[in-house]
Structure formats: C-alpha cells, structure tokens
Amino acid sequence: EAQVTQNPRYLITVTGKKLTVTCSQNMNHEYMSWYRQDPGLGLRQIYYSMNVEVTDKGDVPEGYKVSRKEKRNFPLILESPSPNQTSLYFCASRKNREMNTEAFFGQGTRLTVV
Amino acid sequence: AQSVSQHNHHVILSEAASLELGCNYSYGGTVNLFWYVQYPGQHLQLLLKYFSGDPLVKGIKGFEAEFIKSKFSFNLRKPSVQWSDTAEYFCAVSHMDTGRRALTFGSGTRLQVQP
Numbered sequence: 401e402a403q404v405t406q407n408p409r410y411l412i413t414v415t416g417k418k419l420t421v422t423c424s425q426n427m428n429h430e431y432m433s434w435y436r437q438d439p440g441l442g443l444r445q446i447y448y449s450m451n452v453e454v455t456d457k458g459d460v461p462e463g464y465k466v467s468r469k470e471k472r473n474f475p476l477i478l479e480s481p482s483p484n485q486t487s488l489y490f491c492a493s494r495k496n497r498e499m500n501t502e503a504f505f506g507q508g509t510r511l512t513v514v
Numbered sequence: 515a516q517s518v519s520q521h522n523h524h525v526i527l528s529e530a531a532s533l534e535l536g537c538n539y540s541y542g543g544t545v546n547l548f549w550y551v552q553y554p555g556q557h558l559q560l561l562l563k564y565f566s567g568d569p570l571v572k573g574i575k576g577f578e579a580e581f582i583k584s585k586f587s588f589n590l591r592k593p594s595v596q597w598s599d600t601a602e603y604f605c606a607v608s609h610m611d612t613g614r615r616a617l618t619f620g621s622g623t624r625l626q627v628q629p
Contacts, residue, residue: 433617440523442604442619443558458616490557492617499546499608500565503617505558 402427406491406506413481413513421476421509423491431494431501432474433458434466436487437508443490449474450497481513518607520620527595528628535590535623537605546608547588548617549579553601561603564588575599600627 404425413419425432430451435443435458445458449468463485465477474493478485491506519538527533539545549561562573569581579590588605605620 435619440621442518442520442621444619445616448616492558494617499544501608502548502560502563503558503606505550507557 402504404491404493404504404506406489406509409507409509411509411511413511415482415513416480419478419481419511421478421489421491421511423474423476423506424472425474425491425493425504426472427493427495427504428471429493429504430471430496432468433492433494433503434464434474434476435490435492436460437490438487446476446489481511483513485511486513487511518605518618518620520603520605520623522623523621524624524626526626526628529597530594531627533590533592533595533599533625535603535605535625537588537590537620539586539588539605539607539618541586541607541609543609547579547581548606548608549573549577549588549590550604550606550619551601552604552622558604561590595625595627597627597629599625601625 407422433448434446437443444460446464447466449455489509492503494501494503521536547564550558551561552558562571564571564581572578577592581588603623608617
C-alpha cells in the first residue's frame with residue numbers, strides 16, 4: 401500500500417530537548433516536504449527536498465532542520481524546541497517537482513512543547 | 515502578497531443542503547489547483563484536482579469544483595451534503611515560486627453537517 405509514515409503520532413516534550421520526527425514514503429517519490437498546521441493558518445511549508453541531498457527552506461524554517469540521505473526518508477529535527485513550535489506536523493511526498501503532481505500526506509504528528 | 519484565500523472559515527449546514535466553499539488565489543501564470551479534505555483526527559486526502567482541460571472537475575464522494583481563470587477562483591461544490599462530510603477542507607495551489615514548486619494552502623474551512 402502506498403503510504404507516508406510518520407512517527408511518533410503524539411509527542412510531549414520540554415523546551416530545549418532535541419527531538420526528531422521521522423517520515424518515510426514507499427512510493428519512490430523525489431519531492432518531500434514538511435508542513436505545520438496551526439488553527440486559522442492552514443498548512444505552511446517548513447522545509448522541502450527535491451531529491452536526495454537536496455533540501456531547502458520553505459515558508460517557516462526557523463528552528464527546524466531536515467536531512468535527506470536516502471530517497472525514502474525525510475526526518476524533521478528540532479534542535480532546541482520552544483513552545484511556539486507546538487503544532488500539528490505533516491510530512492508529504494510528491495512524485496517529483498512538477499507542479500501537476502499530487503501530494504500524499506502522512507498521518508500527522510501532534511507536538512506539544514512545554 | 516501572493517496567497518490562497520478561503521473566505522468561509524466555519525460553515526454549518528443541515529444534511530441534504532447544498533455546499534459551496536470559496537477559494538481564490540493570487541498567483542499569475544500557470545497554476546494547478548487542489549482541494550484536500552481532512553476528517554477529524556486524520557491526515558489530508560485529495561478530493562479533486564485541476565491541471566488543465568475542462569474547468570469543471572469532479573472528485574470523490576460527489577464533490578466537484580470549477581476553475582474560473584478570470585476570477586482566480588476554484589470553488590468547491592456538492593449538491594447535497596451528508597453528515598459524513600463533516601471535515602476541514604483545504605484549497606491548495608501549486609505554482610512556480612522561484613523554482614520551489616511550492617504547494618500553498620488556504621487557511622481551511624471547517625464544515626459541520628448537522629443530521
């Protein structure tokens with residue numbers, strides 16, 4: 401089954417404690433993204449990757465890091481989480497960078513930073 | 515600023531009522547348009563998409579949307595909603611943004627269908 405898998409689904413952490421949210425896709429997609437969803441703001445892109453070892457900033461990259469060492473994995477790293485990073489996070493993948501490609505989303509990770 | 519606007523933030527309807535959710539975007543040039551649905555506690559799923567051709571596109575579960583280029587709009591419609599349509603609906607636009615090929619989302623419309 402084609403899918404995007406995120407872990408964990410729920411995470412509560414304390415300010416400053418480094419964390420990683422994993423994302424894996426099994427569709428051999430080139431393009432992967434991370435979004436955060438906040439009430440009234442929709443989804444905003446944090447980082448994206450057009451292929452292995454190619455990553456770049458989205459609309460709200462501050463406080464986040466990513467890596468793309470393998471095609472299927474695109475982890476999101478919060479080196480020093482802060483309360484304003486409390487949000488719902490979605491990983492998404494697309495076949496490639498072409499505009500007419502559908503995005504597939506993971507189940508989401510609800511992060512609370514206290 | 516370039517954006518995607520969904521003017522209805524919260525819509526409450528009774529079952530069998532007709533639905534129209536507005537979506538406007540401000541990007542010039544070529545765009546591709548999507549509607550995604552997010553059921554409570556779940557991830558986003560594609561409802562329908564427009565790339566080219568017939569501006570009236572049909573999606574899953576009886577939804578349709580019309581692309582009106584002159585109005586920069588891509589409104590979502592359904593003739594008769596059901597309780598199971600209760601969800602949040604997001605309009606999204608894929609566009610050329612300095613090569614990022616970004617997918618930009620509207621702020622979402624929460625639809626509540628009352629039995």
